[in-house]
Amino acid sequence: MSNQHTHATSLPDHLNPRWYRIISSWEFMLLIVAIAIFIVNSFASPYFLDPWNLSDATFNFTEKALIAFAMALLIISGEIDLSVASIIALVSTAIGYAAQFGVSVPMLVLIGLAVGILCGAFNGLLVTMMGLPSIVVTIGTMSLFRGISYIVLGDKAFTSYPAELAYFGQGYVWWVITFELTLFAAAAVVFYVLLHKTSFGRAVTIIGNNSTGALYSGINVSRIKFILFLLTGLMSAIAAICLTSRLGSTRPSIAFGWELEVVTIVVLGGVNILGGSGTIIGVVIASFILGMVTFGFGLLNVPGIVMSIFVGLLLISVIALPRIWMKFSGTSH
Amino acid sequence: MKLLRKLLVATAVAAVMTTPAQAESKRIALVVKALGIGFFEAAAKGGEEAASEIGDVELIYTGPTDTTAEGQIEVINSLIAQKVDAIAVSANDQDALVPALKKAMQRGIKVISWDSGVAKDGRMLHLNPSSNPLIGNMIVKLAADHLPDGGDVAVLSASATATNQNIWIEEMNKVKDQYNGINVVATVYGDDLADKSYREAEGLMKSHPELKAIIAPTSVGIVAAAQAVSDAGKAGEINVTGLGLPSEMAGHIESGASKSFAIWNPIDLGYSAVMLANSLIEGAEAGPGAEIEMGRMGALTLDDNNEGAMADPFVYDASNINDFKDIF
Numbered sequence: 183m184s185n186q187h188t189h190a191t192s193l194p195d196h197l198n199p200r201w202y203r204i205i206s207s208w209e210f211m212l213l214i215v216a217i218a219i220f221i222v223n224s225f226a227s228p229y230f231l232d233p234w235n236l237s238d239a240t241f242n243f244t245e246k247a248l249i250a251f252a253m254a255l256l257i258i259s260g261e262i263d264l265s266v267a268s269i270i271a272l273v274s275t276a277i278g279y280a281a282q283f284g285v286s287v288p289m290l291v292l293i294g295l296a297v298g299i300l301c302g303a304f305n306g307l308l309v310t311m312m313g314l315p316s317i318v319v320t321i322g323t324m325s326l327f328r329g330i331s332y333i334v335l336g337d338k339a340f341t342s343y344p345a346e347l348a349y350f351g352q353g354y355v356w357w358v359i360t361f362e363l364t365l366f367a368a369a370a371v372v373f374y375v376l377l378h379k380t381s382f383g384r385a386v387t388i389i390g391n392n393s394t395g396a397l398y399s400g401i402n403v404s405r406i407k408f409i410l411f412l413l414t415g416l417m418s419a420i421a422a423i424c425l426t427s428r429l430g431s432t433r434p435s436i437a438f439g440w441e442l443e444v445v446t447i448v449v450l451g452g453v454n455i456l457g458g459s460g461t462i463i464g465v466v467i468a469s470f471i472l473g474m475v476t477f478g479f480g481l482l483n484v485p486g487i488v489m490s491i492f493v494g495l496l497l498i499s500v501i502a503l504p505r506i507w508m509k510f511s512g513t514s515h
Numbered sequence: 516m517k518l519l520r521k522l523l524v525a526t527a528v529a530a531v532m533t534t535p536a537q538a539e540s541k542r543i544a545l546v547v548k549a550l551g552i553g554f555f556e557a558a559a560k561g562g563e564e565a566a567s568e569i570g571d572v573e574l575i576y577t578g579p580t581d582t583t584a585e586g587q588i589e590v591i592n593s594l595i596a597q598k599v600d601a602i603a604v605s606a607n608d609q610d611a612l613v614p615a616l617k618k619a620m621q622r623g624i625k626v627i628s629w630d631s632g633v634a635k636d637g638r639m640l641h642l643n644p645s646s647n648p649l650i651g652n653m654i655v656k657l658a659a660d661h662l663p664d665g666g667d668v669a670v671l672s673a674s675a676t677a678t679n680q681n682i683w684i685e686e687m688n689k690v691k692d693q694y695n696g697i698n699v700v701a702t703v704y705g706d707d708l709a710d711k712s713y714r715e716a717e718g719l720m721k722s723h724p725e726l727k728a729i730i731a732p733t734s735v736g737i738v739a740a741a742q743a744v745s746d747a748g749k750a751g752e753i754n755v756t757g758l759g760l761p762s763e764m765a766g767h768i769e770s771g772a773s774k775s776f777a778i779w780n781p782i783d784l785g786y787s788a789v790m791l792a793n794s795l796i797e798g799a800e801a802g803p804g805a806e807i808e809m810g811r812m813g814a815l816t817l818d819d820n821n822e823g824a825m826a827d828p829f830v831y832d833a834s835n836i837n838d839f840k841d842i843f
Contacts, residue, residue, distance in 0.1 A: 227597075235596035242589055341610040341634075352614060429584060431610035438583055480593030485550050486580035 278340025302415020651686020665696015
């Protein structure tokens with residue numbers, strides 16, 4: 183842990199010793215849960231500890247986690263974007279439409295990213311310029327973006343993609359390490375630095391804690407929120423490219439319901455749904471937990487509805503536990 | 516660090532202890548569009564029947580919670596991980612499942628699709644519940660069965676551009692002369708809307724007073740026509756038949772507005788899918804012209820697309836409607 187404060191000071195800035203802060207942290211508890219799930223899964227199914235199987239299982243969360251990183255920042259700043267799954271649908275439709283005309287893969291990627299950023303900009307403008315609540319705006323654009331896909335596609339599908347596009351969702355960088363997993367790791371590092379090591383990240387947290395206070399401290403609140411919506415649109419577009427590549431087809435129902443799974447990852451990762459606090463490490467561990475739970479249950483052929491119940495219970499206990507913890511330990515953060 | 520090492524050792528030991536617990540039996544996965552749908556629960560019943568008939572087969576009935584391709588891919592990935600022997604899938608998306616199913620086949624898993632098909636590259640064969648000629652023949656036969664001396668019949672279809680219905684009616688017209696005295700007097704279109712179908716059925720009764728039967732090869736049209744016949748007090752006089760769902764038609768069978776109708780039998784479909792999967796595991800080769808065994812349902816003959824039709828649509832009437840009306 184080299185990132186600790188090195189300046190000499192006689193007054194400790196925390197009352198509890200460092201080891202205590204670490205083991206009482208949310209991320210540490212998540213890590214314990216993740217390890218527990220890993221062990222239980224290993225015992226429950228003989229197929230779990232197979233490198234290729236585990237590699238396949240990462241597809242259960244990589245695309246959603248890519249969006250979750252940007253969503254985490256957005257939620258920390260006190261906003262939310264429920265249109266992310268619909269952005270996936272629109273981006274995928276745009277790529278599929280372009281692919282019909284024999285557009286090259288780099289151009290398809292650029293088109294996808296551009297559409298995603300435009301969607302994010304649209305959300306961001308409505309929220310920051312018009313001052314509308316983001317939950318209302320993005321419920322609206324959730325219908326709007328997917329609606330456009332339905333108009334373009336109807337009950338048809340785009341299925342003719344260039345073969346090289348398959349690399350994003352089906353390619354391997356090295357051995358069992360997929361391209362998507364590599365992208366996930368890279369995004370985790372980028373967002374870790376952005377949130378925890380830059381003044382931008384600090385501003386995001388401050389806005390989430392006290393938006394008015396942030397404004398009076400000279401932070402351009404609207405601009406930062408607008409950038410966060412752009413970022414969410416961009417990450418949704420990247421996820422859309424991966425998913426389209428993995429499926430090799432686009433239907434308007436693509437990624438239906440993913441916005442809730444993305445928010446689940448973020449909240450499970452310890453990000454305060456009301457804004458103001460959260461870490462990228464938490465989001466990373468939460469992604470692995472959800473991925474392992476769905477894969478482990480899948481191996482045991484547990485019906486999907488039981489999985490949903492389990493994830494629901496996990497989420498409720500995740501939100502309830504810190505409050506119970508605070509009540510009994512008599513401390514507050 | 517120490518803790519971590521202990522955990523790793525523990526998991527490694529666990530892995531070694533659990534791996535040899537391999538079952539001897541063949542495992543066949545019946546993957547459906549979504550769990551909790553009556554039609555597929557019935558198919559699973561048929562699958563279980565096939566599994567117990569074969570003996571050493573363990574049936575895995577599974578599917579996502581909602582009808583998405585992504586959900587089905589997660590299910591298929593976990594089945595590949597479990598190294599099942601065969602996957603029989605009713606697909607939510609004929610194209611999106613192809614990469615996942617190709618991977619399954621590369622790893623030695625037999626893959627077939629049933630009910631709702633997968634593109635040719637993603638499966639070894641596809642089982643259609645029935646075929647267009649069989650359906651075309653069945654709908655006119657249903658009317659003729661109750662008209663030994665022939666009579667006027669009319670067709671109430673979906674929309675004029677509905678591909679399936681048009682093909683079935685065309686097939687029906689090819690064979691209708693084999694049925695004694697059956698005279699098709701009109702074809703009208705209810706656009707698969709309940710109220711429009713109802714009005715079209717009323718119109719048929721007015722303009723053709725001698726009408727003896729209405730054939731509606733659509734589940735919306737058949738219900739609306741049966742209702743119109745009942746409301747006109749002509750139940751028992753005009754027989755409404757065609758393709759419908761037992762749950763929606765039970766009341767009209769009871770009232771006599773419809774003597775019988777047809778639709779594929781999901782139990783037979785699930786049974787046949789599992790039987791076909793087992794035949795492939797046992798070494799049957801799928802290819803154009805091949806005949807693949809499917810137990811009590813006979814054999815499936817594959818066409819150039821490696822597709823085959825299971826059987827005639829199954830006929831539902833007063834004798835069996837109660838067994839099926841709660842299923843789908």
